[in-house]
Every structure is written in C-alpha cells, then in structure tokens.
Amino acid sequence: MSRPSDSALGVTGMNPDQPSAARVYDALLGGSANFEVDRLLAQRMLLAEPQAARFAQANRGFLRRAVGALLDEGVDQFVDLGSGLPTVGNVHEVVHDADPQGRIVYVDVDPVAVAYGRQLLAGEERATVVQADIRDVDAILSDPATGRLIDFDRPVGILAVAVLHFIAEDPAGILDRFRAAVVAGSRLVVSHLTTPAQMSREVVGVVQRYNTSTTTPLTFRSRDQVVDLFTGWELVPPGVVSVDQWRPEPTDVEESADLGPVPIWAGLGRLSPPV
Numbered sequence: 001m002s003r004p005s006d007s008a009l010g011v012t013g014m015n016p017d018q019p020s021a022a023r024v025y026d027a028l029l030g031g032s033a034n035f036e037v038d039r040l041l042a043q044r045m046l047l048a049e050p051q052a053a054r055f056a057q058a059n060r061g062f063l064r065r066a067v068g069a070l071l072d073e074g075v076d077q078f079v080d081l082g083s084g085l086p087t088v089g090n091v092h093e094v095v096h097d098a099d100p101q102g103r104i105v106y107v108d109v110d111p112v113a114v115a116y117g118r119q120l121l122a123g124e125e126r127a128t129v130v131q132a133d134i135r136d137v138d139a140i141l142s143d144p145a146t147g148r149l150i151d152f153d154r155p156v157g158i159l160a161v162a163v164l165h166f167i168a169e170d171p172a173g174i175l176d177r178f179r180a181a182v183v184a185g186s187r188l189v190v191s192h193l194t195t196p197a198q199m200s201r202e203v204v205g206v207v208q209r210y211n212t213s214t215t216t217p218l219t220f221r222s223r224d225q226v227v228d229l230f231t232g233w234e235l236v237p238p239g240v241v242s243v244d245q246w247r248p249e250p251t252d253v254e255e256s257a258d259l260g261p262v263p264i265w266a267g268l269g270r271l272s273p274p275v
C-alpha cells in the first residue's frame, strides 16, 4: 500500500518524538508508517533479540490462523481490539477472502494507526476503524460504526491480539465487559507477551527502557495469567500455547524448526450458553 505523509492524512495527537507501540510493531514487520524514534527502538530490540521480527510475524500468523478458524466455524463478524497499523494479511482481507459479507470493526488508540486504517478502508462498507482506548468499552460498544456493522444478537469474534500486555490493570475486566455484550457461540482470541523468565536479559532491558519512554508501557504475564483471561470462556484445543504452536500450518513448522519458542502466548475461547 502506498503511504502518504502523516500530515497529508491529517494525523493529529501523535508525538513523533515518543515511540508508539503501533509504529514500533510496524517497523519490526518491515512497514513504513513509523518515525526515527520507532525505528531506533525496533533496531535496539533486534540487537537484543535478533528474532524479534520473527516473533512479530509469528503473532501475525497466529492472528490469521485464528480468524480462519472462526470463519470455518461460521463466525463472520469481528471486533479487533488494538488492531495496529494496516499490514500484510489484515483481518478484513482474511475475512473477505473467505466471506465478502463479513464485518470487521477495528479499534485502536493510536492516531497514526487509525488514520492509515481509515485511508485503507475508504469506500469499504463492511469494515471500519473506531478510535478508542480499549479500556473504554462503553465508547466502543456505543460507537455508531460498531452498531452499524456488528449484530450483537449473533456470535462475534472478539480479537485481543498482542494488545492486553499494554493494559497494566485489570485486562480481565475489559474482557468481562465484552463477554457480557455478546451471545453464546462468540469467540475470544488472545495473544500476550510472556514473562521475563522466558526472555533474555537484553530483551527485558529493552522493554524496560521502552516503558520509560512511551505512553503504552508493556506488562508481562505468565501462561497461568493468560489462561485466567479466558475465565467465562471455554478454552478450545490446543489451549494456551506459544503463538507458533497454535494450530501451525506445515509451512510454519518448517520455517520455525530449531529456532526456539516464540515468547508470546496464544489461545482461543468459546462462549457457551448459560447453564
């Protein structure tokens, strides 16, 4: 996708001197919607952990496979929390390849991610971007764009992929609110950065430095804590595992052979009818 300058997009509210999660992640994925400060941090991450770009790609692969699994099971509407900058294999592209009638509401707090998303989706009737903090669940649910695209009387896929580690306090409270808003048969997809014990000291150091320089600091969580995020949802096989081990395709297995686990947990939950 060609990307005009941010001023051409009329992006307000961004700070090009402060790294943003959306832009650093974009830089790791090889995108161009990022600033010097983001690229420097991405480079520092790659110096500390040469596989950081592979980890970001593995997370995208999980997102794609999880959305594919939901489509196979008949879920055709999605709320993508912390959707990030548009990149290869966007959720609406995966959905519309399988089902052109599928609906997607992207949600992100980052003004650059929202501006690029809106530009990409111009003229697209079945996908939109809501600018909101995912902690403001009411704002997301009551946004007219959400109401126009999502039918809350039918199952919804709630995607919280690589976003809850930016929520220091009570991420489960956010998920509870979304669980209360959707019907049985809805799904919850989560990926989440693991704990320092599973990372090199260098990576932990880079993350700690990032945390002092950004408005979206990272919080590590253990596998048990990520399992707890599925309280109220029925975790489906293979449960909470590394993103690369979540229903990998044969090519994923080949590509990641001998490279070691990816330090990001992943899982999919299904909302059962009340008993």
Ligand SMILES: C[S@@+](CC[C@H](N)C(=O)[O-])C[C@H]1O[C@@H](n2cnc3c(N)ncnc32)[C@H](O)[C@@H]1O
Residues within 6 Å of the ligand: 021, 022, 023, 025, 059, 060, 063, 081, 082, 083, 084, 085, 107, 108, 109, 110, 113, 132, 133, 134, 135, 160, 161, 162, 163, 166, 167, 216
């Ligand atoms: C690492 S990116 C993940 C993008 C995409 N979900 C994926 O997995 O490829 C995290 C995104 O979450 C967004 N984010 C962080 N905290 C947020 C919050 N409180 N509310 C909404 N979005 C948030 C960031 O702006 C960023 O775009």
